[in-house]
Amino acid sequence: MATFTDDEIPVISLDGIEDDAHMAAVKKKIVEACEVWGIFQVVDHGVDPKLIADMVRLTTEFYYFPPEEKLRFDMSGGKRGGFMISTRRQGDVEDWREVVTFFTYPSRDRKYSEWPDKPEGWIKKTEEFSEKLMDLASKILEVLSEAMDMEKGALKKACGELNQKILTNFYPKCSNTDLELGLPRHTDPGTITILLQDQVGGLQATKDGAKTWINIPPMEGAFVINIGDHGHYLSNGRFRSADHRALANPKSDRLSIATFQYPTPEAIVYPLKVGEGEKAVIEDPISFAEMYKKKMSNEPVLAMFNHKGQNKLNPST
């Protein structure tokens, strides 16, 4: 018997996870959630609420700066991190969001010149947030390994060095929600994503190939955990790669902060365990870099204007 209804994403407390009885209950819920959706929420995760609030406040402040201020950190010219307006399209529907990307781990590769120096304190706060989310990711990967009936360190080991990218998403309020979806349907490429969403709502998941969508309700203090493609392959397809999207909102701006945890580029992507009589979901092992390249071949383009010629930073002009 499932412990949650079919159209509900479970909320799992990580408090007391070291206790065997609690761990057994958590494992059961995670297995159910990941086999059906590839997504669940966690509370009592140990990340300081003040750190989360400060990170949200500073991130929000950045997006309300005038365009020229934000464009000082424009990601154009081959930069990997910084600010951009996303204009990826699927059919008639296109992204309605601005993003700031930070490549945070391995920390030796951080390019601080691409990290916005305003608002003051954002860099330091992002470093702190990044470190705490790395700890949380390690904990979740342990729990997920156990939920996949493997030893605790299995998923982390398969990542080689665990990498991390923080993507802050800002969805300006949008009157044309037929044509503009905040972020169209996709799966995340990495192992897991830890997502913080504000109280506006708009994150949705589907388990039936986009016939029906369910809302992932905002929950103060919770993180949403998504299984990504890499996690899906490692589980030999048993855990789904969360099929999700984010709606734009006609009344309110919305903010989310996605922390992607993924393997080192050379890590080999292949199921960690193939059960008797099962087939591997991947025919030949490939590197994560190759897997990512294939997935990303229709990457977002950089542009100030949407397909109707509207300035995306200021649609009324």
Ligand SMILES: O=C(O)CCC(=O)C(=O)O
């Ligand atoms: O904004 C959201 O709720 C979802 C963001 C997301 O899916 C992503 O950045 O990959």
Ligand SMILES: [Fe+2]
């Ligand atoms: Fe996503």
